[in-house]
Amino acid sequence: MHLQERINAFAKLGQFLSQFSSKGIDKKENIEHNDLFFDGFKHQIKIAKEHNGWFKEDNILFAIEGWIKSLTKENLENWLSSYNFEDVSPKQVAIIMAGNIPLVGFHDLLCVLLSGHSVLVKQSSNDKQLLPFLGKYLEYTEPNFKGKIKFTEKKLDSFDAVIATGSNNTARYFEYYFKNKPSIIRKNRNSVAILTGNETSEQLEALSEDMFRYYGLGCRNVSKMFIPKDYNFEGFFKAMYKWKDIIHENKYANNYDYNKAVYLMSEFDMLENGFLMIKEDQSYASPIATLFYEYYENIETLKIKTETDHDLIQCIVADGFTDTEVPFGKTQKPELYDYADNIDTIAFLLKI
Numbered sequence: 017m018h019l020q021e022r023i024n025a026f027a028k029l030g031q032f033l034s035q036f037s038s039k040g041i042d043k044k045e046n047i048e049h050n051d052l053f054f055d056g057f058k059h060q061i062k063i064a065k066e067h068n069g070w071f072k073e074d075n076i077l078f079a080i081e082g083w084i085k086s087l088t089k090e091n092l093e094n095w096l097s098s099y100n101f102e103d104v105s106p107k108q109v110a111i112i113m114a115g116n117i118p119l120v121g122f123h124d125l126l127c128v129l130l131s132g133h134s135v136l137v138k139q140s141s142n143d144k145q146l147l148p149f150l151g152k153y154l155e156y157t158e159p160n161f162k163g164k165i166k167f168t169e170k171k172l173d174s175f176d177a178v179i180a181t182g183s184n185n186t187a188r189y190f191e192y193y194f195k196n197k198p199s200i201i202r203k204n205r206n207s208v209a210i211l212t213g214n215e216t217s218e219q220l221e222a223l224s225e226d227m228f229r230y231y232g233l234g235c236r237n238v239s240k241m242f243i244p245k246d247y248n249f250e251g252f253f254k255a256m257y258k259w260k261d262i263i264h265e266n267k268y269a270n271n272y273d274y275n276k277a278v279y280l281m282s283e284f285d286m287l288e289n290g291f292l293m294i295k296e297d298q299s300y301a302s303p304i305a306t307l308f309y310e311y312y313e314n315i316e317t318l319k320i321k322t323e324t325d326h327d328l329i330q331c332i333v334a335d336g337f338t339d340t341e342v343p344f345g346k347t348q349k350p351e352l353y354d355y356a357d358n359i360d361t362i363a364f365l366l367k368i
Contacts, residue, residue, distance in 0.1 A: 033080050035047065060145045106133055109179065111124045176368060180200070180201050206330060208242060221345075226348065292307060298310055333346075
């Protein structure tokens with residue numbers, strides 16, 4: 017199967033997914049295999065919501081919408097144009113996926129299949145409804161994919177390389193267990209925002225999207241902000257207000273109440289507005305419904321700190337801080353070339 021055939025198949029998947037967006041779920045004409053798959057995928061979305069209380073429909077559709085925008089023939093060709101696929105020796109690549117947000121492992125599957133390899137997927141129990149269905153759609157759209165997409169709940173065996181995503185604890189296990197295989201092992205990372213106090217209200221509202229989307233469960237969610245001394249929080253809290261209704265979500269509210277009780281009993285200083293707590297803390301990983309903040313003296317010192325801690329940081333949201341920063345409001349809208357942990361997955365797959 018040629019690279020162009022693989023690209024065409026994923027572009028057709030993008031067309032299929034275009035029926036499922038935050039604007040609504042509407043069946044379109046002239047979508048390949050729609051009679052076989054439209055109602056089925058609609059049902060899978062329903063099952064995913066019921067299975068995982070964090071997977072609300074708006075978040076599932078938001079995740080799908082991101083892939084609708086990415087999976088066009090033009091975007092795929094532009095992304096892959098700088099790589100050489102001529103000497104790829106097909107291998108079987110195992111992927112151990114996280115399950116913190118909907119379809120979080122799709123990019124790895126996309127990379128493996130576009131690189132010409134077969135994929136063996138071990139999904140998280142929290143996110144196992146959507147991706148196998150899309151795998152079936154790919155097989156119908158491009159029959160050469162048949163036999164190249166496998167999902168398993170058993171112990172992984174018979175694979176040549178592995179991409180594994182997990183916590184720092186599971187990463188130690190992965191590193192030992194897969195020490196003799198080519199691998200990408202991903203650990204805990206969090207995203208941060210660098211504020212100067214000169215942000216516009218529009219930028220701060222966009223930052224709220226980086227914080228609250230997926231309830232803050234993703235590694236690309238901002239969990240901490242760095243702020244200058246004497247920062248005025250008034251504009252910040254005003255910008256957060258658009259997410260006030262999140263407190264009516266039971267799982268989020270339970271976390272808010274629990275963490276607030278812990279902070280109060282521990283007599284920690286914090287600010288809160290009824291649905292978000294902010295607390296001064298040097299850690300990067302904040303609990304749900306909490307945002308950590310840390311003061312900085314000057315930008316140059318902060319740059320040294322973020323460079324030193326780069327293994328802990330997934331994204332830096334800022335305006336003029338670094339060449340690799342992400343604009344406000346864009347952390348959950350990555351491009352195809354925005355690789356997790358800044359490890360080029362395609363380059364890895366072309367060398368195994």
